[in-house]
Every structure is written in structure tokens, then in C-alpha cells.
Amino acid sequence: MIAPHGGRLVDRVLHGDARAEAAARAATLPVLEVSLEVAHDVQNLATGVFSPLEGFMTRDELDHVLHRRRLPGDLAWTIPIVLDAPAAALRGVAPGGALALACAGRRFAVLEVTDVHPLDRRAVAAATFGTTDPGHPGVQRVAALHETLLGGRVTLFAPPPDPHERYHLSPAETRVLFRLRGWRTVVGFQTRNVPHLGHEYVQKTALTFADGLFINPVIGPKKAGDFKDEVILEAYQALMRHYFLRDRAVLGIFRTEMRYAGPREAVFHAIVRKNFGCTHFIVGRDHAGVGRFYGPYDAHAIFQEFPDLGIVPLFFTAFFYCTRCGSVENEKTCPHDAADRIDFSGTRLRRALEGADPISARLVRPEVAEVIARFPDPLVGAGSPGPAR
Amino acid sequence: MPDDTIMIPLPRALYRRVETAAGPAGVGAYVARAVREALARDEAAVAPAAADEAQIVERLRRLGYLD
Numbered sequence: 271m272i273a274p275h276g277g278r279l280v281d282r283v284l285h286g287d288a289r290a291e292a293a294a295r296a297a298t299l300p301v302l303e304v305s306l307e308v309a310h311d312v313q314n315l316a317t318g319v320f321s322p323l324e325g326f327m328t329r330d331e332l333d334h335v336l337h338r339r340r341l342p343g344d345l346a347w348t349i350p351i352v353l354d355a356p357a358a359a360l361r362g363v364a365p366g367g368a369l370a371l372a373c374a375g376r377r378f379a380v381l382e383v384t385d386v387h388p389l390d391r392r393a394v395a396a397a398t399f400g401t402t403d404p405g406h407p408g409v410q411r412v413a414a415l416h417e418t419l420l421g422g423r424v425t426l427f428a429p430p431p432d433p434h435e436r437y438h439l440s441p442a443e444t445r446v447l448f449r450l451r452g453w454r455t456v457v458g459f460q461t462r463n464v465p466h467l468g469h470e471y472v473q474k475t476a477l478t479f480a481d482g483l484f485i486n487p488v489i490g491p492k493k494a495g496d497f498k499d500e501v502i503l504e505a506y507q508a509l510m511r512h513y514f515l516r517d518r519a520v521l522g523i524f525r526t527e528m529r530y531a532g533p534r535e536a537v538f539h540a541i542v543r544k545n546f547g548c549t550h551f552i553v554g555r556d557h558a559g560v561g562r563f564y565g566p567y568d569a570h571a572i573f574q575e576f577p578d579l580g581i582v583p584l585f586f587t588a589f590f591y592c593t594r595c596g597s598v599e600n601e602k603t604c605p606h607d608a609a610d611r612i613d614f615s616g617t618r619l620r621r622a623l624e625g626a627d628p629i630s631a632r633l634v635r636p637e638v639a640e641v642i643a644r645f646p647d648p649l650v651g652a653g654s655p656g657p658a659r
Numbered sequence: 660m661p662d663d664t665i666m667i668p669l670p671r672a673l674y675r676r677v678e679t680a681a682g683p684a685g686v687g688a689y690v691a692r693a694v695r696e697a698l699a700r701d702e703a704a705v706a707p708a709a710a711d712e713a714q715i716v717e718r719l720r721r722l723g724y725l726d
Binding site for chain 2: 275436439442443446447450520
């Protein structure tokens, strides 16, 4: 079984008497109210999804990640994991103190504050996303953060509610599952979309060379025009029921928000799946991209900086359905003209959903199309808040 | 050489350090022991306690991931 990133799976979840003691202590502490998305990242920190991180980044850790793409100590890490706080919540808060974290008024974790530092929005956005363009959803998210960041370890005593609890497995659980299934090699697949035939082609191609496949959709706030979480999960359930061997593929969610940070997020996604127990990770065209902010294969090139990452990236280029070949192909395998190709673009699928085009069986499996059609409103709306803290 | 033997290349400088520590005839056994110990450390670092694993297996069965 592949070791977690940094060699040890973080476990900062309390049980039994320790949980009760923490809850009692939290009742006496000043409270910082956080969003459900932050609560889920606290859970990710505490359950080892973000190993070796044990809490939110200090200024030193953030500076290293922004400018060197590594933590102090040189372990690869590319995405800031930070906690912002409004001024009103910071009265009397100093390094050495503690805060109870609450979501919807319910205390669920304790933050041991080791650092209070100002947020440089421009620096964080420029380094993380490669842009400060306010049209980038990640830049918008950073702009909406409060001015002060808190660093320190978290301890979770009451996991936040999750409507998708059925698919929410911790790294400790996926590792046991993969081991009991006899999987020595596991391919992780990241997605924020419903599956089309191109996705299935990539998943099965990778699975050919591994013992198992871990389909791990990001479930959480996304931008307008992305598919809603419940649509993605039901669509994958339908696909796997009809088109995958039950003992070769597992569906489990990654509860977080999309950062749309392109190359940096591709490396982050690989690290997270390494923590879940994957030995390999699929990196496609424009992985974690948005609009035209990143080159189509920038997310492949960045992995050259991290030969020590510990999980093997599997790079896939663009693929399409060729009507002459009668199958999904890529530029290396298909000799036919562009006129014979059907591209797997999100735009094409969204047009089909809007009724402008039929949903072709060459684009999406009929069982998946049937699931999508059952939802009157399958896409995140233009008026939705999207990724927000 | 036995059928289940695998050849592993070592950088020359590293080989010399191992040879100094283990003697010319002991390099293979030294490397094999180091690899076994490293694997054991890795597995210990991630293996849940027995009681925890029992709870994990029960949850995986309840959710349908295991029969």
C-alpha cells in the first residue's frame, strides 16, 4: 500500500471520552463561525485527506507553498489551505490561544492558534492561479476572503453533516477497502462532471494496467454551469452499475470546493488521491482548468517539477468519438479527418441538455442520459454563490 | 539465481556505502533487510488499530463496499 504524503496518515478525529472532553472544552472557547465548505476542509485536515497538513497554514507554510510549491521541509504542496476570519472574531485571539469552530451554530472542532497573519490577496491569487483576473472564479473567491488568516492545528470532534455520507470515505477507510479487495495498484480519477464516453475510455484504459479504479468526484461548491453534485453521483452510479465490474471500481467522494487552479490543482489532486491510497492518478487535458486561463497541457508539464511526488501521473491527451472508427479515439490512434470526430466538450453536453442538440449515444451512455434527464435543473445556476467561504 | 530473484540497480556511490557497512558478501542481505524494514514502517504508519479496522470494515459493509 502506498504511503501517505509525508509518510504518515494524519488522524485528528476524536472519539469516545476524548470527543466528549473536546466538546466540553469547545463550549468554553470563543467561537469562529465558518461555512460548510470550510467545515469540510477541517474534516479533510483531520482525517488525513490533506496529509501531512494537520491544520490551516501558518504564514511560513503559506509563503513556501506560494513561492516554492513545497512545504517547509521540501515536501511537495501546491495549493494554499487557509482559514480567514473577520476582525470581530479576532478580539483576544493570539498565538497560543484556541478557538471553537462552528458551522450553522454547531461547534464541531477546535483550532489551536499558532499564527495570526494578514492576507495578501493579490499575492495568493497570482501565485495560486497564475492570474489576478477578476473573471477567474478562484480569484473571486480569494477576493471575498477576510483580511486575516489563522494558522494552526485542528481537532475534529463532531463531523459536519453530509447529505452524501453514503459515498464519503476517509483515507483510512479507502486504504482498508483497497487492501481487502487485493488491489496493489489503484488508479485515481478526479472529476467535477457527469461521465461521458471519453471519461469512461480514459478510466478503462488506465484500469487495464491496474488492479482497481477509484472514481473520486469533487463534491462541493462549483461555478455556474457545472453539474450539481447529486446529478454527478447518480450519473456515476448508473454508469458503474451497467458498465463496470463491481470488484474493479469504487466510487467515493472528495468533499471540497474546486479551486480551478489548473496545474497547481492537478498536483494537489494527485497528492490527495495518494493519501486515499491510489498509486496512479489520471491527468487529462486542461485538468482543473477554467476558461482559457491555462494551456491545455500545462497540468501535465508541472509534474516534471515533482519527481519525488510518490504517485504516478497518467497523462491523457484529447480524445473524441470517431464515426469512422466507431469508437473513442485520440490523436495518436485515429487516422481520420476532423469531420469524422465528435468532441467531448462540456459545451456540447450542456447544449444537449438545453435542448439545442440531442444527447447522442456516442457522447453519453443512455442510462446516464436518463439520469440527467430526470433532473429539471441539473446545472449549478448563474445566480448560485458558487465557491465561497 | 532463483526464479523469484529481482535485479535492482543501485547508484555506485550508494552501493559503496552499503558494501562498507555490510561487506562485499553481505550487500544483498543488507538491502533486502532495509527494504523489509522500510515497508514495515510504511505499513505501520498507515495501518489502523485492530479495533478501528473492525469499525471501518463494518461501515464499509453497511455502505455496500464489502460483502
